[in-house]
Amino acid sequence: MYKYIARRLLSIIPILLLTIFIVFVILESTPGDPAMIILGRDASPDALNALREELGFNKPMLLRYLDYVQGIFTRFDFGESYRSKQPVFDNILVQFPTTLKLAIFSVIVASIVGIPLGIVSAVRQYSLTDVALTVSALFLASIPGFWLSLLLVLFFSLLLGVLPSTGIDSWKNYILPVATLALPSAAILMRITRAQMMEVWKQDYIRTARAKGANEWRVITKHAIKNALMPVITIVGMSFAGLLGGTVIVELIFGMPGLGNLIISAIKLKDIPIVMAGTIFLSTLFMLIMLLVDLLYAFIDPRTKSQFKR
Amino acid sequence: MNKENPILEIRNLEVIYQSRKRESKAVNKINLVLNRKETLGLVGETGAGKTTTALSILRLLPERTARILGGQILFDNKSILEIGEKEMQAIRGERISMIFQDPMTSLNPVVPIGEQIKEALVLHNSSGRSKKEIDDRTDEILSLVGINPERKSQYPHEFSGGMKQRVVIAMALACSPELLIADEPTTALDVTIQAQVLEMMEDLKQRFQMSMIIITHDLGIVAKTCDKVAVMYAGEIIEFGTFENFFCQDNRHHPYTVGLFGSIPKIDTDEERLHPIDGLMPDPTNLPSGCKFHPRCPKCMEICKTSLPNDTVIDGHMIKCHLFVEVVE
Numbered sequence: 252m253y254k255y256i257a258r259r260l261l262s263i264i265p266i267l268l269l270t271i272f273i274v275f276v277i278l279e280s281t282p283g284d285p286a287m288i289i290l291g292r293d294a295s296p297d298a299l300n301a302l303r304e305e306l307g308f309n310k311p312m313l314l315r316y317l318d319y320v321q322g323i324f325t326r327f328d329f330g331e332s333y334r335s336k337q338p339v340f341d342n343i344l345v346q347f348p349t350t351l352k353l354a355i356f357s358v359i360v361a362s363i364v365g366i367p368l369g370i371v372s373a374v375r376q377y378s379l380t381d382v383a384l385t386v387s388a389l390f391l392a393s394i395p396g397f398w399l400s401l402l403l404v405l406f407f408s409l410l411l412g413v414l415p416s417t418g419i420d421s422w423k424n425y426i427l428p429v430a431t432l433a434l435p436s437a438a439i440l441m442r443i444t445r446a447q448m449m450e451v452w453k454q455d456y457i458r459t460a461r462a463k464g465a466n467e468w469r470v471i472t473k474h475a476i477k478n479a480l481m482p483v484i485t486i487v488g489m490s491f492a493g494l495l496g497g498t499v500i501v502e503l504i505f506g507m508p509g510l511g512n513l514i515i516s517a518i519k520l521k522d523i524p525i526v527m528a529g530t531i532f533l534s535t536l537f538m539l540i541m542l543l544v545d546l547l548y549a550f551i552d553p554r555t556k557s558q559f560k561r
Numbered sequence: 562m563n564k565e566n567p568i569l570e571i572r573n574l575e576v577i578y579q580s581r582k583r584e585s586k587a588v589n590k591i592n593l594v595l596n597r598k599e600t601l602g603l604v605g606e607t608g609a610g611k612t613t614t615a616l617s618i619l620r621l622l623p624e625r626t627a628r629i630l631g632g633q634i635l636f637d638n639k640s641i642l643e644i645g646e647k648e649m650q651a652i653r654g655e656r657i658s659m660i661f662q663d664p665m666t667s668l669n670p671v672v673p674i675g676e677q678i679k680e681a682l683v684l685h686n687s688s689g690r691s692k693k694e695i696d697d698r699t700d701e702i703l704s705l706v707g708i709n710p711e712r713k714s715q716y717p718h719e720f721s722g723g724m725k726q727r728v729v730i731a732m733a734l735a736c737s738p739e740l741l742i743a744d745e746p747t748t749a750l751d752v753t754i755q756a757q758v759l760e761m762m763e764d765l766k767q768r769f770q771m772s773m774i775i776i777t778h779d780l781g782i783v784a785k786t787c788d789k790v791a792v793m794y795a796g797e798i799i800e801f802g803t804f805e806n807f808f809c810q811d812n813r814h815h816p817y818t819v820g821l822f823g824s825i826p827k828i829d830t831d832e833e834r835l836h837p838i839d840g841l842m843p844d845p846t847n848l849p850s851g852c853k854f855h856p857r858c859p860k861c862m863e864i865c866k867t868s869l870p871n872d873t874v875i876d877g878h879m880i881k882c883h884l885f886v887e888v889v890e
């Protein structure tokens with residue numbers, strides 16, 4: 252088990268190196284000169300050159316990549332923001348909690364809504380409830396996030412005036428963004444839970460449980476859920492990880508100073524250290540979450556556990 | 562047939578499966594009587610309606626597709642098709658248990674086997690056993706089926722096929738049921754283990770004084786274990802009799818049974834080839850008229866094609882075939 256974890260943790264490093272490289276190439280091939288953006292259009296050529304020298308932009312890309320990677324591995328130095336002149340993680344860590352909160356709340360809401368409804372839908376297969384749920388899930392899953400958020404703002408903020416549309420001052424500010432993020436996820440989770448549950452419902456061991464005299468509730472809670480939820484957990488983990496990097500639109504629409512907002516503005520301003528560090532941060536997080544999900548599997552499914560031992 | 566009060570009586574049971582517009586007749590008005598402490602062998606090819614009959618007794622037929630059209634099932638004189646689901650749940654696992662065909666799939670892969678055996682005891686704890694007593698009983702039943710109680714925290718995938726079937730049997734026996742239905746209990750196992758499991762079941766049956774229904778397509782198993790035999794074909798019981806009727810004196814048999822006997826490899830005659838019955842089971846959505854066996858019957862007569870033979874009973878030995886009608890007359 253520990254060997255497995257160690258192996259997985261180590262495998263993060265090469266993936267990160269590759270990720271960093273790809274982002275480097277992308278940034279290199281996009282237009283815009285950081286020195287020009289920092290100093291403004293009227294800056295003298297000398298000043299521009301001096302700044303480029305300072306930032307290391309006169310060196311070829313590959314060398315800069317190696318310098319950057321070396322900085323990370325030897326000094327844990329991710330550089331400073333061109334704009335704020337602070338170490339990048341000072342910026343990231345200030346903005347990250349907003350995103351984290353959004354992602355956590357959304358994934359919780361999505362699970363609480365999606366999973367039980369999926370179970371109900373499967374157990375009452377082809378009933379009116381099932382059809383109604385399936386149709387609304389299809390509808391929710393196909394709505395684009397920005398449109399849903401605009402509708403929600405229109406209705407709850409402008410029309411009813413009960414919920415704020417921008418800022419992060421109180422918990423109320425989170426309701427609409429979380430709804431925007433959670434509803435489509437809930438719909439997807441519901442569909443997957445339903446499919447899994449229906450599969451499990453056909454299994455012989457469900458009949459065995461009934462033959463022992465277990466009632467419907469017990470069959471669902473003791474025998475079906477654990478088997479049905481395993482693939483669902485992966486999806487929950489993935490949507491959580493996805494949400495961490497996918498709150499951008501919601502952050503922009505609702506004016507929330509989150510990580511997505513930070514990275515977007517950093518891209519516009521060619522604030523390369525922030526973009527890089529943000530990418531590294533998010534991809535590491537993603538990989539750690541996926542590792543966690545896989546480990547969770549082992550706790551639920553004894554068959555996976557014995558595989559880890561081997 | 563028998564004066565004492567039977568444990569199970571099936572009267573005119575009729576079950577169909579419906580899917581879209583097709584309707585298949587799985588069980589067509591069958592009658593069965595099983596006395597206490599008797600073992601009944603329910604024999605027939607796949608699709609003859611054996612499992613459907615068994616599932617009807619437990620009322621575990623697939624809800625959406627299966628329908629019981631008519632008939633009665635009396636368990637201990639109680640008409641169990643009419644009682645409520647709650648009452649049925651109290652019977653399932655406590656008074657009637659079932660061993661399903663495939664031990665590989667009938668155990669829950671994510672629950673330790675001890676838990677699965679214990680479940681029936683917990684669900685039917687009318688005598689108010691303590692936790693400790695339930696655990697002790699679980700251990701006891703595990704030892705009975707030849708599994709070390711220390712393995713109870715292990716999961717199904719850690720057991721071999723034969724061991725899994727023992728777990729399944731332990732699960733079914735946990736509450737000492739009055740009636741045990743075993744659906745092809747050994748088909749998924751290899752031959753050496755088959756014998757062990759059968760022997761164990763026979764042993765446990767004596768110990769618990771159970772009545773048993775063994776569903777099988779193997780007359781060899783029937784010969785080893787059963788007191789009574791019912792042969793099913795296309796949803797009907799076409800021959801019913803005692804062990805003696807089938808395996809000793811009697812030479813009168815339904816042509817289908819004769820065919821089944823022919824398909825047992827005879828060790829003594831040194832014959833290697835099997836004699837499967839020619840033809841296929843009829844399509845249950847479109848059963849032949851008259852005797853359902855007539856398209857495959859080597860002795861088929863004109864009358865067989867149009868008229869359904871009555872049950873002819875001679876000394877408790879029932880045969881549903883036109884060949885034997887004259888014998889009584």
Ligand code: SF4
Nearest residue numbers: 852855858865882883
């Ligand atoms: S009734 Fe006729 S067709 Fe049917 S088994 Fe008897 S002889 Fe054969």
